[in-house]
Amino acid sequence: MTMPWQYSQLLPILLLLATTHTIVAADTQQQPIALAGCPDKCGNISIPFPFGTKAGCFREGFEVTCNYSFNPPRAFLAQDSTFHIVGYGNYSANYSGRNYVDVMNYSQVPVELLDISASTSELRGYGAVRSDCIDGYSKYDDHLVKLQGTFLGWNGPKPFLLSPLRNVLMGVGWNVKPKMVLGGSIFTTTGYMLACLAYMRYNVLTNGTCTGRGCCQTSFPPERDVNFTINAFSVTFEPQKLLDDNDGMSTNSPCSYGMIVESSWYNFTSEDMFGRMVLANKYPRGVPFVLDFAIRNGSCPTEGQQPPQDYACISGNSNCAKAASGDGYVCRCWDNYDGNPYITNGCQDVDECQHPHLYNCSSGSICKNTPGGYECPCKSGMRGNGKEGACSENFPLPAKVAVGLAASIVIIVLMVMTHQLLKLKRFYEQNGGPILKGVKNIRIYTSKQLKQITDNYKVVIGEGHFGKVYIGRLEDKQEVAIKKTIEVDETSKQDFIDEVIIQSGMRHKNIVRLLGCCLEMDVPMLMYEYVVKGSLYDVLFKNKDNVPVDTRLRIAIGSAEGLAYMHSSDVKSTIRHGDVKSANILLDESFTPKISDFGTSKLLARGKSEKTEWVIGDKSYIDPAYLGGILTQKSDVYSFGIVLIELITRREATYDDKRTYVTNFIQACQEQKARNSIDNDITSEKDIVLMEMVSEVALECLKANPEERLDMREVENRIIHIIRKSEQHGQDRNYQGNLRPNSEVPLLKPGEK
Numbered sequence: 001m002t003m004p005w006q007y008s009q010l011l012p013i014l015l016l017l018a019t020t021h022t023i024v025a026a027d028t029q030q031q032p033i034a035l036a037g038c039p040d041k042c043g044n045i046s047i048p049f050p051f052g053t054k055a056g057c058f059r060e061g062f063e064v065t066c067n068y069s070f071n072p073p074r075a076f077l078a079q080d081s082t083f084h085i086v087g088y089g090n091y092s093a094n095y096s097g098r099n100y101v102d103v104m105n106y107s108q109v110p111v112e113l114l115d116i117s118a119s120t121s122e123l124r125g126y127g128a129v130r131s132d133c134i135d136g137y138s139k140y141d142d143h144l145v146k147l148q149g150t151f152l153g154w155n156g157p158k159p160f161l162l163s164p165l166r167n168v169l170m171g172v173g174w175n176v177k178p179k180m181v182l183g184g185s186i187f188t189t190t191g192y193m194l195a196c197l198a199y200m201r202y203n204v205l206t207n208g209t210c211t212g213r214g215c216c217q218t219s220f221p222p223e224r225d226v227n228f229t230i231n232a233f234s235v236t237f238e239p240q241k242l243l244d245d246n247d248g249m250s251t252n253s254p255c256s257y258g259m260i261v262e263s264s265w266y267n268f269t270s271e272d273m274f275g276r277m278v279l280a281n282k283y284p285r286g287v288p289f290v291l292d293f294a295i296r297n298g299s300c301p302t303e304g305q306q307p308p309q310d311y312a313c314i315s316g317n318s319n320c321a322k323a324a325s326g327d328g329y330v331c332r333c334w335d336n337y338d339g340n341p342y343i344t345n346g347c348q349d350v351d352e353c354q355h356p357h358l359y360n361c362s363s364g365s366i367c368k369n370t371p372g373g374y375e376c377p378c379k380s381g382m383r384g385n386g387k388e389g390a391c392s393e394n395f396p397l398p399a400k401v402a403v404g405l406a407a408s409i410v411i412i413v414l415m416v417m418t419h420q421l422l423k424l425k426r427f428y429e430q431n432g433g434p435i436l437k438g439v440k441n442i443r444i445y446t447s448k449q450l451k452q453i454t455d456n457y458k459v460v461i462g463e464g465h466f467g468k469v470y471i472g473r474l475e476d477k478q479e480v481a482i483k484k485t486i487e488v489d490e491t492s493k494q495d496f497i498d499e500v501i502i503q504s505g506m507r508h509k510n511i512v513r514l515l516g517c518c519l520e521m522d523v524p525m526l527m528y529e530y531v532v533k534g535s536l537y538d539v540l541f542k543n544k545d546n547v548p549v550d551t552r553l554r555i556a557i558g559s560a561e562g563l564a565y566m567h568s569s570d571v572k573s574t575i576r577h578g579d580v581k582s583a584n585i586l587l588d589e590s591f592t593p594k595i596s597d598f599g600t601s602k603l604l605a606r607g608k609s610e611k612t613e614w615v616i617g618d619k620s621y622i623d624p625a626y627l628g629g630i631l632t633q634k635s636d637v638y639s640f641g642i643v644l645i646e647l648i649t650r651r652e653a654t655y656d657d658k659r660t661y662v663t664n665f666i667q668a669c670q671e672q673k674a675r676n677s678i679d680n681d682i683t684s685e686k687d688i689v690l691m692e693m694v695s696e697v698a699l700e701c702l703k704a705n706p707e708e709r710l711d712m713r714e715v716e717n718r719i720i721h722i723i724r725k726s727e728q729h730g731q732d733r734n735y736q737g738n739l740r741p742n743s744e745v746p747l748l749k750p751g752e753k
Helices: 005-018 278-282 397-430 445-451 493-504 535-542 550-567 633-649 660-670 685-701 710-730
Strands: 064-067 073-075 083-091 102-110 113-115 123-125 128-136 143-151 160-162 166-173 178-182 194-197 215-219 232-237 255-262 286-291 317-323 329-333 337-339 347-349 368-370 373-375 443-445 459-464 468-473 481-483 514-519 527-528 573-576 586-587 593-595 602-603
Touching: 073 113, 073 514, 073 593, 083 128, 102 573, 128 232, 178 255, 232 255, 255 286, 278 602, 329 337, 347 397, 368 593, 445 468, 445 481, 445 514, 445 527, 493 514, 493 602, 535 586, 550 586, 550 593, 550 633, 550 685, 550 710, 633 660, 633 685, 633 710, 660 685, 685 710
Parallel strands: 443 514
Antiparallel strands: 064 073, 083 102, 083 143, 113 123, 123 286, 128 143, 128 255, 143 232, 160 286, 166 215, 166 255, 178 194, 178 232, 317 329, 337 347, 368 373, 459 468, 468 481, 481 527, 514 527, 573 602, 586 593
């Protein structure tokens, strides 16, 4: 659904008056990142060239494995060149001499990817968390150690190196000194590059900071040349003197942790200090770390030199740069261009005008994108350059006066229009428009459109429960019924929305279709298909024409089928009508019944009842249990039982405190005198027998205990069974094909469900 057309026409004018400049922007289209015909995704991760998952889709050393055993699939660097060693070990007895660990088991696992950036020549992967946990309660008890080592090159140089600028070493624990050891060894604390100390006493912790109290971190030394390479590393712990046993920290905080992690990613919290293997459980796939990648087997060609045959920077608008760490080179898009410089046409112009933080145009100018940049021409009537300075006016005074007068007139007209449109908008929102505009199967009409459809509400065809009903005609000449509903306020707004939502989902030949609604009025209007013969109440009690038994049975079956559809149309919830009566069953030219008037319909959780203090509906048809505050779908069954009585007797249902109407009928049936109550117009013995059998179905609907009543599908099948039984006994062969509206409904014996 869309907002009424008046709002959409006014909005551009109001924006033109309110804004000081207009930004002209073009849609940014998705640019290719992989070679033609190659997959560019693995699960949720983009795979840009030079990476790839299939043969012919990646440069040597950049192979990615897409593991489809996960959902969604996960991406890993090829294990033959880049992998983690993850293992478990222990040490015991002499704490002071634990420089080596007895390895219990270890495994080689590939590096899992988080993302790849071709434009910055970086990727992020998951790295393991090293942990050291005391198994007992003393500083001399056994320790369980989770080990990790990472190898970024094996059997020769590989594209990947640890980024010294984008990672830090972190330690978490009550007395821990983690070290980053070069060479990937998981067994020694010697030969380390980085170290830090986390020491904590008396539970003095500060969440969000990592300054040594329970958490420490250190970066690669800034004074060191960044052109060193790290292609294998691990995190180990140097033994530290334990706190006194009576401090209690070794018991409450048995584990220490160390990790190489992306800068500013980890946010320390005191919860990570207490418990066993907390960080390992918190990050089961590991923590992110950043790798630089480069084309290691080459260098940037000098100016004027022909690039080698396997040169990687093949996109236009790109250049070559020395690798951030290690040997080789990387490809970069030019300034103001973005994309993948490793593929043809991978670097595309950035539209700065779509991103206000990328351009700086002064007031009075308009941003216009250009290849590799942008311009800021001044608006019409102004001079200067908005990129170099301010724009100044060159508009003459008489022209300003004329424009001012014209603008004043426009503003007055807009104010009047705005007032009227705001009024319509207020009604639209008050009547649930923001919610109902997303409902399928209905159309929201404007008040102007509805006035045209009804010819200014010229013909009234009836009065419903809440107001008048008008005849209307759509552009395709289809006749419709326009019903004025209740006045909606905050207390009744949800009820009205529920009514529309319920009806919009009802698509059945025995249910009146809701075609649309108009919400721009103090009292909303609903548009239905027009049903020509009016209601069953009118046919039975206002007209004098004879109603044949086959017509009555067809009406009963169709009405039951429509109600059964309502009761079973939703899987998670069910719908009850709440006001079933002959006046709410409409008939078309073929006497096909259609259930209408859903003003009291509600969604109920499947199999549940609803308690209510407000009883709405015609008391002549209402379920006694509903009068007691309990509402279920069996309440509809009870009301339908009274409709069956009306079809049998052609006597209008009435209400009194003793419920005489229903009591007399039940008593007559129990005394085998049901035929005395049958409509006098029914004289054929075979028709009288049919009506007696329908009376038995009505009695099943009217049982005092709702749980003992039939459901609507059983009611429908019982009546169909009566007809079939009559046919089988040769009482009336003429009913076949006329009385059963749904040939797929199975034949049931009495009492079957």
